[in-house]
Amino acid sequence: MLLAVDVGNTSTVLGLYDGKSLCAHWRVATDRLRMADEYAVLLKNLLELDGLMVPDRAIISSVVPPVERELSAALKRFWQLDSLLVNSNFLTKLLSIETDNPKEVGADRLVNTVAALEYDAQAFVVIDFGTATNFDLVLKPNRLLGVALAPGPMVAADALFARAAKLPRVDLVAPEFAVGKNTVTALQSGLVFGYASMVDGMVARFTREIDPALGKPYVIATGGFATVLEGLCESVDLYEPLLTLNGLQIIAEQLG
Numbered sequence: 001m002l003l004a005v006d007v008g009n010t011s012t013v014l015g016l017y018d019g020k021s022l023c024a025h026w027r028v029a030t031d032r033l034r035m036a037d038e039y040a041v042l043l044k045n046l047l048e049l050d051g052l053m054v055p056d057r058a059i060i061s062s063v064v065p066p067v068e069r070e071l072s073a074a075l076k077r078f079w080q081l082d083s084l085l086v087n088s089n090f091l092t093k094l095l096s097i098e099t100d101n102p103k104e105v106g107a108d109r110l111v112n113t114v115a116a117l118e119y120d121a122q123a124f125v126v127i128d129f130g131t132a133t134n135f136d137l138v139l140k141p142n143r144l145l146g147v148a149l150a151p152g153p154m155v156a157a158d159a160l161f162a163r164a165a166k167l168p169r170v171d172l173v174a175p176e177f178a179v180g181k182n183t184v185t186a187l188q189s190g191l192v193f194g195y196a197s198m199v200d201g202m203v204a205r206f207t208r209e210i211d212p213a214l215g216k217p218y219v220i221a222t223g224g225f226a227t228v229l230e231g232l233c234e235s236v237d238l239y240e241p242l243l244t245l246n247g248l249q250i251i252a253e254q255l256g
Contacts, residue, residue: 001016001017001018001023001052001053001054001055001056001057002016002017002018002055002056002057002058002059002249002252003015003016003043003055003057003058003059003075003081004016004017004058004059004060004245004248004249004252005058005059005060005061005062005071005248006060006061006062006108006111006244006245006248007030007060007061007062007063007064007067007068007071008030008063008064008108008130008131009030009063009064009130009131009132010029010030010130010131010152010154010224011027011028011029011030011130011224012027012028012029012030012067013025013026013027013242013244013245014026014027014028014043014046015242015245015248015249016047016052016055017249020249020253022242022245022246022249023050023052024046024050024052025242025245026046027224028042030064030067031067032064032066032067034067034070035070036070036071036073036074036077037074038070039070039071039073039074040074040077040078043074043075044078054079055079055081056081057081057084057252058075058081058082058083058084059083059084059085059086059248059249059251059252060072060083060084060085060086060248061086061107061108061110061111061244061248062085062086062107063106063107063108068085071083072085084251084252084255086107086110086111086248086251087103087107087110088102088103088105088107088110089103090255091110091114091251093255094114094142094251094254094255095110095113095114095142095143095144096142096143096144097110097144098143098144098145098146099144099146099147105144105147106134108128108130108244109126109128109134109136109144109147110144111244111247111248111251112126112128112136112220112222112243112244112247113126113136113138113144113247114247114250114251115240115243115244115246115247115250116138116218116220116243116247117138117140117141117142118246118250119218119220119238121140121217121218122139122140122214122215123137123138123139123140123210123214123215123217123218124136124137124138124139124217124218124219124220125137125138125202125203125206125207125217125218125219125220125235126138126219126220126222126243127199127202127203127219127220127221127222127223127226127236128221128222128223128243128244129152129153129221129222129223129224129225129226129229130152130223130224130225131152131154131155132149132150132151132152132155133149133150133151133152133153133195133198133223133225134147134148134149135147135148135149135150135202135203135206137206137209137210137217139210139214145210148202148206150198152225153172153191153192153195153225153228154172154225156191157169157170157172157187157191160187167183167187168183168184168187170184170187170188170191171188172188172191172192172225172228173188173192173228174188174192174193174228174232175188175189175192175193177189178193192228192229192232193232195225195229196229196232196233199221199229199233199235199236200233200234200235203217203219203235203236204235218237218238219233219235219236219237219238220236220237220238220239220240220243221233221236221238221239221240222239222240222241222242222243222244223241224241226239226240226241227239227241
């Protein structure tokens, strides 16, 4: 059994795999102050709630070093598991990272690249909606060509609410119409439809910068906000909220 963990700035997603089959997955808040003993309790409770066995392998991608450190310590201390820690150096066997400084590329985006390459296409745009919204351009057989970054929808909304005293906090759901008739629907339109339009615009720009012979890239959206945008983006071919976990499973299988 393999425990795959994706540690993001806002949330941490965990999945337990039996071979290629995902047995269960969980999403918890990322807490930079949580200690190794607390992670042990958390993992034990999650496994017991679903009646699952303790894993015998673990792989972690993380953009939060303190969490990576404490989680790895918990797995080692309580279950004697040496975790595979994903980073750019670790993945040079699988990927050609063609950015100016490959070490700057977040582990989660590298894992998403590995997962995307499993699909039947020659070019891909992978969009990950998290604390930041990441756009990654991927070409087969194993090339990460480059990236674009924007604030995540929740970060943008929080900044807006913090700086505009009269604006209320709203649920980030799609309103019925783009033209809002009140403050709530106006905010929802801008934050939801606006991000959907940004996605389509960025995909169009990425497409213009690749070899036309490759055709339209296959566009995959993941991350928590992807489900909100499902059906609203004309350019997205697949919504896969567990793309990063699936990528971790593939990496563990190929390198573990």
